[in-house]
Amino acid sequence: MKLYHVARTRSVRVRWLLEELGVDYELETMPFDPKALQSVDYLELSPLGKVPVLVDGATTLFESVAIIQYLLLHYGDGALEPDSQAPEYGVFLQWLHFGEATLMGAMANIVQHSYHLPEEERDPRTLARAKRQLNHYSHVLEEELGKHEYLVGDEFTAADIVVGYVFYLAKLFKVFPDDCPKLKAWFDKLKARPAFQTATEV
Numbered sequence: 001m002k003l004y005h006v007a008r009t010r011s012v013r014v015r016w017l018l019e020e021l022g023v024d025y026e027l028e029t030m031p032f033d034p035k036a037l038q039s040v041d042y043l044e045l046s047p048l049g050k051v052p053v054l055v056d057g058a059t060t061l062f063e064s065v066a067i068i069q070y071l072l073l074h075y076g077d078g079a080l081e082p083d084s085q086a087p088e089y090g091v092f093l094q095w096l097h098f099g100e101a102t103l104m105g106a107m108a109n110i111v112q113h114s115y116h117l118p119e120e121e122r123d124p125r126t127l128a129r130a131k132r133q134l135n136h137y138s139h140v141l142e143e144e145l146g147k148h149e150y151l152v153g154d155e156f157t158a159a160d161i162v163v164g165y166v167f168y169l170a171k172l173f174k175v176f177p178d179d180c181p182k183l184k185a186w187f188d189k190l191k192a193r194p195a196f197q198t199a200t201e202v
């Protein structure tokens with residue numbers, strides 16, 4: 001199995017999960033550079049020219065959360081997710097997808113409109129709205145984490161990985177909310193995991 005990875009990007013999620021599961025994999029670390037991501041060879045794996053990509057035998061996949069679900073199904077042996085028949089399984093799927101479909105949208109706009117885009121393309125109103133969204137979503141999570149230790153009850157699951165990655169970026173880009181103590185305590189627990197530390201090595 002081979003993971004195409006760029007430091008600090010969404011491929012961190014996949015690397016983190018592989019480390020948690022103890023699965024053998026080859027890591028292809030690339031620069032965050034169109035020369036690599038738009039090369040003819042790479043576009044054959046990811047027509048979008050984005051990371052992550054996972055190649056597992058005859059299966060080649062992009063989309064980080066799809067890769068996470070695939071890995072749990074094929075290599076998880078029941079780890080890091082509730083049983084599919086358990087009442088909390090739906091809640092697990094909800095947070096898993098919230099992490100990319102909702103939360104990451106706000107974080108991506110913050111990164112794009114404060115750093116990545118050329119200055120003339122940065123829009124202060126989009127940035128301000130994204131910051132308000134991140135703040136709103138963080139308070140929703142703060143409420144949730146007041147009820148249990150992790151996003152899905154008291155067990156660490158892959159939903160914590162998908163959502164936790166966004167708060168790793170929030171720390172890096174200095175927008176981690178400072179009025180969410182439970183969210184901070186949860187993130188501190190995630191950061192202490194050896195698999196997180198390996199996945200975020202640069």
Ligand SMILES: N[C@@H](CCC(=O)N[C@@H](CS)C(=O)NCC(=O)O)C(=O)O
Binds near residue numbers: 065
């Ligand atoms: N929804 C996709 C998003 C993938 C994505 O946007 N990856 C970024 C890095 S975090 C990327 O490769 N960007 C390079 C580019 O757009 O040129 C996923 O979750 O995998």
